[in-house]
Each structure stands twice: as structure tokens, then as C-alpha cells.
Amino acid sequence: MNRADEDGRQALSARTADAEHDHVGRRLRTLEQCALHKRTLRLTCPRCRHVRILDAVPLWWLFQRRGWDDALPAVIGRLRCSSCGGRGGAAVRPRLTVGRDPPTGAQFPYPDAASWKKLVSRYRS
Template identity: 30%
Template sequence: MRYVDGLRIPTLLFEAAAWQYSIKVTCACGRSAVFDPHALWHRFQRSRWDETFAKARDRFYCRECWRTKCRKLRPVKFETCREEPTVRLPMPDEREWKRAINRFRG
């Protein structure tokens, strides 16, 4: 977590989920996708991937660019937003999420 002008800025997927920020990923071609932060955090936890924004960004690529150009183009933007998710992933179990929140608070 970091602060800019007194506002807290999430640096981890878990922080984004705890503070109700969606994750928006934008490709150089202009396509973008908005992910539910809880489901994205859950996906990273199950795969044991690093959930910092800098490392998480490297796990994404544009499917359309992959399909048309056969190249995995990494996103140019990986940011938080307040938009509705456009990509649906499996959500974490409620007990698992509550355990994680308690660890975060404690």
C-alpha cells in the first residue's frame, strides 16, 4: 500500500479487492478488460503467483493480438478502477475470503 496526496493506493491484488477496486488491463491495441478483484486475487492465490501489480501485469496478454498476430503482447496499463467487471472468473469461497480479510486486519 502506498499513499498519494493522503489517499491509499493499492499495490497488491488483495488490497484492491479489500477496498472494492476493479482491475482494468489495457493492451497497446486499445482493447481492455475489467476483472473482479476478488476473483482475480483468488486465481493468483490458487496458482501461487506473486500478487503485486508489477508482477501480476506480466501474467496478462491480449487474446485478440495473440489470435491475429501470434504474439503475446503485455498490457500497457494495469490499473484500478470503479467499473463493472467484464471478465468473469470463479469467486473465492466465502470462508476463504473472510480468513484472508482477518489476516489483513490483524
């Protein structure tokens, strides 16, 4: 491996590690925290390697409306691969990485302004 490849990998791992923490260095542990800090969730299927990047804000809103647990380990239990998860056998759970990449594909609906402002206000107080 040459020096440029090594530097690129170190920079990528530093950005990923930075994205998993808030502005004071605390690890993001829930969808609510990821939404407040404007992160995205990179979902990678371990079986077919399909990658989907979801915006945390609309995903948080979906979990909020349905009353589901928004802790990141619980989120993984609610998701499955859209490419190979529907085919026979056990559901395939994706690997989740918190990041700042732009979302891909269709996204869930965003919360209304009042709900979003209520969350932000609760976080600030």
C-alpha cells in the same frame, strides 16, 4: 478545449487517482489490497485498444491458488490481450489501471466464503 471538457477530464483523473489508493491514502500495490478494497482492474491493450475490466477478488483468488506473485507489476507479466495476444509474434502485455468501474465479460470464479473471511480477518487484525 472548452471549460466543460477540462472539468470532465480533471474529475476523471481525480476519480482514477482516488481508486488507486486505500481509505487512508496509501497506494494499492497488490491484488490482495485491490480485492480487499473492492477495486477493479482495467486492462487496455496497447496494440488493438481492446479494454477488459476484471474484478480484483476473483483474480486475486486465481493468483492465490496458483501461488503466483500478486504484486501489480508481476500481474501484468501474467496477462495478455485476449483479442490480439494469441496471434503470432510476441505476447502483448496490457496497461493496467486500478478503478471502480463495473466488470465486463466473463469473470474468474470467486473464492469460497471461508477463504474470503480468512483474508478479511487477517487484514483486520
